[in-house]
Ligand SMILES: NC(=O)C1=CN([C@@H]2O[C@H](COP(=O)(O)OP(=O)(O)OC[C@H]3O[C@@H](n4cnc5c(N)ncnc54)[C@H](O)[C@@H]3O)[C@@H](O)[C@H]2O)C=CC1
Ligand SMILES: O=C(CO)COP(=O)(O)O
């Protein structure tokens with residue numbers, strides 16, 4: 199008899215559309231979050247959404263608190279936990295980009311409180327995922343965390359965000375191609391647990407985004423819709439898998455290493471996009487699909503070279519040759535690639 203059991207944990211309400219921030223209170227009521235939240239945000243998202251949520255809840259007689267965070271780290275999670283305890287928060291809301299959402303998600307998981315995700319940019323696929331991604335010293339953790347009970351994605355706000363945040367979200371989705379290839383490889387070579395449903399959903403999400411690339415344009419609210427839906431779909435794939443495997447392979451290891459070697463130079467999505475070009479070449483060779491990955495990234499204005507990322511050629515090579523060390527995750531990088539091989543793949547793909 200098949201005895202294995204697994205929990206697929208998903209949000210109950212995913213509300214996407216123009217002006218839906220104004221419906222936040224109704225969304226919270228619908229999932230029985232009737233108390234006082236701690237809103238976790240960063241400076242600009244605080245202005246464009248955080249303060250508005252606080253005002254809306256205060257008008258309804260509630261007493262929300264708000265805290266601003268700057269980086270994704272275990273220290274930041276701890277500070278938010280303390281603030282939630284001090285303010286006696288009933289639940290947490292992550293309002294902003296991937297870092298604010300990850301911190302709020304991880305803090306609410308530790309506190310065993312409800313969590314609501316309010317993305318102000320379509321820059322990453324952690325909007326609905328049951329994962330938190332944070333660095334610690336020389337390693338990068340991808341930890342399990344309760345997914346949001348509800349998501350409120352106001353496409354008016356997302357469409358007004360800087361265009362590069364949207365192109366970063368698109369690149370995070372395009373990187374699903376290599377992530378799934380790595381997952382299948384790890385399943386074949388290391389018997390890593392694998393879900394064909396999650397893998398297919400992840401690939402289909404990337405496929406649909408690439409097929410719609412021509413309609414993804416700056417300032418267009420319809421584009422915000424398309425990208426947010428793809429990010430939700432990719433997050434659902436991670437929830438089905440119970441890991442970030444469907445959306446995170448060697449291209450993510452490369453990006454996480456770049457975060458250490460060249461911190462603050464480029465967005466997560468842009469780094470994983472360039473990583474996907476390199477890793478696709480490693481998977482399928484010179485005449486393989488790396489050109490299609492590069493062209494898809496270029497078609498939505500995402501960086502395809504070290505220069506466009508704002509990092510040096512040496513930093514790219516250092517990140518690529520050490521990426522396998524950052525996490526125990528089997529990928530096309532295996533036990534690591536040599537500097538010669540890294541120089542060749544980076545030169546042939548014109549990343550450097
Ligand atoms: N947990 C998960 O499953 C996933 C987590 N991530 C994590 O998410 C992080 C990357 O997320 P990002 O959003 O790229 O970085 P981020 O959270 O640092 O946001 C980038 C910048 O955009 C600003 N911003 C957000 N909305 C804005 C708006 N409407 N107008 C103006 N500025 C705005 C933020 O305040 C920040 O300064 C990484 O730490 C990555 O590891 C990424 C994918 C999946
Ligand atoms: O960024 C991610 C998926 O896009 C997930 O990253 P991690 O594998 O670090 O959790």
Ligand SMILES: [Zn+2]
Pocket residue numbers: 322323370445446450466467470
């Ligand atoms: Zn990512």
